[in-house]
Amino acid sequence: MSASVLVVFLYGLATALATGLGALPFALVRVVSGRIVASSNAIASGLMLGASYGLVAQGTTYGGVQTVIGAMAGVSFILVTQHLLRNADVQFGRARGAGARQMALMVVVMTAHSFAEGVAIGVAFGGGVTLAVLITAAIAVHNIPEGLAISAVLRPRGTSVVGCAWWSVVSSLPQPVMAVPAFLFVEAFSEALPYGIGFAAGAMVFMVLVELLPEAFQRARGRTVALLVSLSMVGMVLFQRYL
Amino acid sequence: MDPALTVLAYSTIAAGMGGLGALPLLSPGRSQPRWLGWANALAAGLMLGAGYALMDVGADREPLSGAVGAALGVGFVFLTQLVWEAAEGDRAESSPAYGYQVFLRNTLHSAAEGVAIGVAMALDLSFGIFVALAIGVHNIPEAAVLGAVFTGRGHSRPEAAGIAVVTDLSQVFLSVFVFVVVQAAPSILPFAVGFAVGTLVYLVMADLLPESYRHAGPTTIGLVTVVSLGIIVLLGGLRW
Numbered sequence: 247m248s249a250s251v252l253v254v255f256l257y258g259l260a261t262a263l264a265t266g267l268g269a270l271p272f273a274l275v276r277v278v279s280g281r282i283v284a285s286s287n288a289i290a291s292g293l294m295l296g297a298s299y300g301l302v303a304q305g306t307t308y309g310g311v312q313t314v315i316g317a318m319a320g321v322s323f324i325l326v327t328q329h330l331l332r333n334a335d336v337q338f339g340r341a342r343g344a345g346a347r348q349m350a351l352m353v354v355v356m357t358a359h360s361f362a363e364g365v366a367i368g369v370a371f372g373g374g375v376t377l378a379v380l381i382t383a384a385i386a387v388h389n390i391p392e393g394l395a396i397s398a399v400l401r402p403r404g405t406s407v408v409g410c411a412w413w414s415v416v417s418s419l420p421q422p423v424m425a426v427p428a429f430l431f432v433e434a435f436s437e438a439l440p441y442g443i444g445f446a447a448g449a450m451v452f453m454v455l456v457e458l459l460p461e462a463f464q465r466a467r468g469r470t471v472a473l474l475v476s477l478s479m480v481g482m483v484l485f486q487r488y489l
Numbered sequence: 490m491d492p493a494l495t496v497l498a499y500s501t502i503a504a505g506m507g508g509l510g511a512l513p514l515l516s517p518g519r520s521q522p523r524w525l526g527w528a529n530a531l532a533a534g535l536m537l538g539a540g541y542a543l544m545d546v547g548a549d550r551e552p553l554s555g556a557v558g559a560a561l562g563v564g565f566v567f568l569t570q571l572v573w574e575a576a577e578g579d580r581a582e583s584s585p586a587y588g589y590q591v592f593l594r595n596t597l598h599s600a601a602e603g604v605a606i607g608v609a610m611a612l613d614l615s616f617g618i619f620v621a622l623a624i625g626v627h628n629i630p631e632a633a634v635l636g637a638v639f640t641g642r643g644h645s646r647p648e649a650a651g652i653a654v655v656t657d658l659s660q661v662f663l664s665v666f667v668f669v670v671v672q673a674a675p676s677i678l679p680f681a682v683g684f685a686v687g688t689l690v691y692l693v694m695a696d697l698l699p700e701s702y703r704h705a706g707p708t709t710i711g712l713v714t715v716v717s718l719g720i721i722v723l724l725g726g727l728r729w
Contacts, residue, residue, distance in 0.1 A: 295690075302722055303545050314723045321715055325708070448715065455698075455711035463699045472695035473567050476687055480559040483544065487552035 254371050254429045257379075258364060258422030261386040265418040268393020269410035272401040284466035286398035287458040288474035290352075293395040294454050295475070296482025298447040301362070305443035308436070316444025320358075321452045323445070327354055328456070338405075345403045348457055352399040355453045356392060356417040362442035363389075364421035368428025369436045389418055391482055399458070493669055496610045499618050500603065500664035503625030504657035510632025511650030525637055526704030528630035530713035533697040535627035537714070538721025539605055539620050540689040545725065547612055547682035558683025562601075563691045565684075569597060570695065588642050595635055595656040598696060599628075601688035603660035607667025608685045611678060621664070623721055628657055634700075 305313035331347045338346035367382055393414035400410050428435040462471045547555065573593065602624045610617030632653035639649035671678050701710045 299541055299544060302541065306545075306722065310723055314719050317715070317719055321712070328708075448719075451718070452711050452715050455714055456707045459694075459698060460702050460707040460710075463702055468699040469567060469570050469695045471699075472691050472693075473563065475694045476563045476691040477560065479690060480556050480563070480683075480687060484552055484556040 251426055251429070254368060254425050255422050257371075257382040258367050258425035261363075261367065261382055261389055262360075262415055262418035262421050264386040265389040265393040265396075265414040266411035268390045268395070268414050269397040269401075269407050271394065272397045272410055273407045280465040283402045284462045284464075284471065285474055286402050287462040288466070288471045289478045290395040290398040291454040291458045291462070292475040292478030292480075293391045293398075293482045294450040294458075296479040296486070297392065298450045299479075299483060300486045301443050301447040304366075305440045305447065308440035308443070312440035313444035313447070316441035316446075317448025317451075318444075319441070320445040320448025320450075323358065324351075324355065324449055324452045324456065327351060338403075339409060341404050348461075349400050349403055349405070351453065351457060352396060353413050353417055355449050356396050357420060358449055359446035360418050360420040361424050362439070362446040363418075364424025365428040365435050365439055365442050367421060368425040368430075369432055369439055371425070371429045385421070387485075391485060392418070492610070492614060492672075493665060495614060496607065496617065496668045497661065497665050499610075499621040500606050500661045503606065503621045503628060504599075504654065504661050506625035507628035507632035507657045508650060508654045510629040510634075511636050511646070511653055512633075522704040523709075525634050526701045526710060527713050528633050529697050529701040529704070530710045531630045531717050532627045532634075533693045533701065534714040534717030534719075535623055535721060536602070536689050536693050536697070538718045538725070539602075539609075539623045539627070540686045540693075541718070541722060542616075542620060542623070542725040543605060543609055543612075543682055543689075544686050546616055547608070547679065547686075550679040550682065554679035555683035555686070558680035558685075559687030560683075561680070562684035562687030566597070566601065566688050566691050566695070588639065591635070591638055592652065592656060594696065595631075596659050598631075598692055599657045600659040600663050601685070601692055602627075603663030604667050604681070605685040605689055606660065606664035608671065608678070608681045610664065610668045611671040611675075612682070617668075619725065623724075624660070628660075632657070 302313060302317075305316070328351065331350060336342070336346045336350050338349040341349060363385055367385060370382070393411070396414045396417055397405075397407075397410035400413060401407070405413070459471070459475075544555075573590075606617060606621045606624055609620035632650075635653045635656065636646075636649040639652050640646055644652070667681065671681055698710075698714075701714075
């Protein structure tokens with residue numbers, strides 16, 4: 247049984263909307279302090295590292311070398327984006343300066359990583375609807391913690407909960423957009439998939455290492471950060487294994 | 490050869506590789522702080538890579554048990570550090586007890602790596618050899634950093650090298666111990682895999698990375714970490 251283009255698009259869109267749910271827990275965060283920024287950074291780091299572990303495990307089944315090449319492209323992408331943002335006067339909502347740059351970078355990274363996930367959805371539909379529905383449901387569900395990661399960076403820097411949900415959904419919009427061409431040209435795209443997956447993982451890991459962790463370590467004790475990173479990473483991996 | 494002897498042999502090699510880290514100490518002059526940061530970042534990437542490889546190979550076995558094991562591992566190291574700090578306080582770098590504290594911290598650190606080697610060997614001997622060698626390579630920059638701390642405290646270079654190797658001995662002991670225990674009770678293997686992954690990730694985050702960022706900029710630290718992590722992912726992928 248094969249699926250229509252519209253169905254593939256709608257499934258992709260549903261996964262994007264699920265990302266917005268990740269903003270919900272942040273309705274509870276009102277006071278903004280250095281410690282909350284540090285803890286949120288640590289949680290976002292753990293979730294992103296966990297997601298990357300999952301991605302790399304998937305990518306290496308298609309091809310280890312391609313995944314690593316993709317990852318290096320992801321790292322370069324962050325370096326270039328960082329460089330561009332450094333010279334620009336960035337404004338994110340009401341925030342300006344360093345905080346705004348970091349928020350913009352987070353949205354860019356998570357959006358870029360969604361391209362690979364969109365391709366994964368489209369390629370999965372090429373393999374039949376039953377498998378695809380499973381994979382789409384899986385991606386939708388693990389988009390929720392990705393929304394959580396984005397909100398963890400945006401919320402303590404002054405974005406409203408609705409704003410966090412909005413940017414979370416925006417970051418996932420490449421999923422429906424990429425799912426359709428990937429579905430139509432499965433063979434071409436399944437060859438590109440390990441590069442895309444590697445790119446997504448490399449970009450996320452590097453974002454964690456150059457932006458989120460250094461800031462977290464400045465504002466909180468190493469062992470508090472370590473505890474939050476490792477537990478949220480374990481949570482993410484477990485979540486992905488079961489859903 | 491008895492598989493336990495294989496474990497002993499390779500974990501001894503891994504611990505001994507730490508001695509190579511003392512080589513930079515032979516060159517005259519004090520080491521640059523940036524180099525210490527990069528050495529730590531290199532060690533961090535290799536350790537994260539070992540954690541990834543363990544998770545990738547061991548994850549088919551009951552992910553829930555794995556997660557419970559990981560939470561136990563993280564909790565164990567966290568509480569150990571908490572108890573130490575409560576008992577000792579945070580020593581200033583100039584205090585005489587600081588060296589002792591660094592020694593203990595590194596012993597705990599390599600003990601956790603010993604668990605990882607033992608678990609990897611129990612999953613599959615050739616995979617275990619791969620992990621043991623990855624940990625061994627990671628011992629080199631780690632020992633270099635440790636050696637620099639101790640020469641900075643007035644120990645002679647051979648003494649500093651000796652201390653660096655001695656901290657790695659807990660690795661040899663624990664790898665064999667964990668291997669034998671898991672062989673005797675295979676049902677604990679998924680918990681043990683999780684425990685090893687949890688402690689490796691926690692220690693990278695609690696010790697290695699904060700130390701790295703103190704000595705060099707985040708961009709170079711990020712690059713060194715991600716490249717060494719990538720190499721382990723690539724090599725692990727080639728083998729299985």
